[in-house]
Amino acid sequence: MDFKSSDTLRDGPHIPGPRSGDHLPDTVSAAVKVVIVGGFGVGKTTMVGSVSEIRPLTTEETMTQAGIGVDDNYGSETKTATTVAMDFGRISITDELVLYLFGTPGQERFWFLWNGLFEGALGAVVLIDTRRLEVSFDVIGRLEERGVPFVIANNAFPDGPRYPAEELRQALDLDPDVPILECDARRRASSRDVLMTLMRYLHELALARV
C-alpha cells in the first residue's frame, strides 16, 4: 500500500471514519458536552444510543495514577494503569453548534480520573435504578465535589421499587431545586426530555447567578 498517495486511500472501504451521513457541516464552530453518569448497568450507554444521531462510538484512555485510595491493585505501591472506555454520541443543535453526550460502560470510579471530562461540561445526568439506589451515591458525591450541576433521571425498570420523588430526594440528600424525573433510557423522546430538563435547570441556575 502506498501511503504517500493520499488519494488512493481516500474514502477506501477499509479506512475508518464517519459514515456518509455522519459528517458535520463545515459551519460547525463550537461543541458542548453533557456527561451521563450512574452506577454500573443503569442504562448510560443505552441513553447515549437512544438520542445520538450517529452510531455511538467509543474512545478510551489509559490512566496512570498514584496507587492510593482508589484500588488495591496487587499491592502495587507505585502506579497503576487502567484503561477507561467512554461511549459517546452526538446531537447537532444548529449548523454551528453540536452537543456531545458521554457515558460509560462501567468502572464508574475510574472515569472521574479522565482529565477534562467534567471540566467544561454543561452538566451531568445521573441515571439511577431504584433497585440499586446506593450505586449512585458515589457518583453524586463526586459531582458535588466538582460543583458539576446535575439532574436525577430514574430509569424506571418495571420491577424496581417506586419511591415518590420526595422520598428519593431525601434518600439521595438533594437540594430542593435539583430536578428528579422518571425516564425510559431506551426511548429517544424520553432521553431527550431528560436532556431538556437538565438544560432548563442549568438555565435557572444561570438566571439565579445574575
Add this chain to the structure above:
Amino acid sequence: MTHPPQPSRAEPPQRERRGPDGKGANPERLYTITGGSEGAERAPLDLVTLIIARADPPPAAPPEQAALLRLCKSPLSTAEISAYLSLPFSVVTVLLGELLAAELVQARAPVIRGAVADRSLLEAVMHGLQKL
C-alpha cells in the same frame, strides 16, 4: 392515587452529602496521564475540541498523521478522531499537537471551559433538542 406498598423495600438507602469544599475532595488530582507530550505550553485539547484539516497530508507524513488529516476533511471532535482511529485520547492529543504546530489542522475550542454556561447557549441547545 397511591403507590402500592413495597414491604420488602420500605425505605430507600440513605446517601451522605458531600460538598465542593469538603475535605479530601478531588483526591484524583494525584493522577497523571501518560503520553509523550513535550509541548506543555499548548492549550489543552478537550474531548469536544473540533478539529478540521487545513491541508492535504504532506507526502512525508507518517501514516497516523495522514489518516487523521484525511479524517478531518470535515470537522470532527477529538473524541471521534480517537474512536475512528482506535487510538487512546492522549495519543490523539499528541498527534494533534504536532499537526497544530505544523499548521496542518485547525482547532475550534469548546464553547465553555470550566466556566458557567451562558443563557443564550442553553437556549440554543434547548431549541435544538426540541427538534429532535
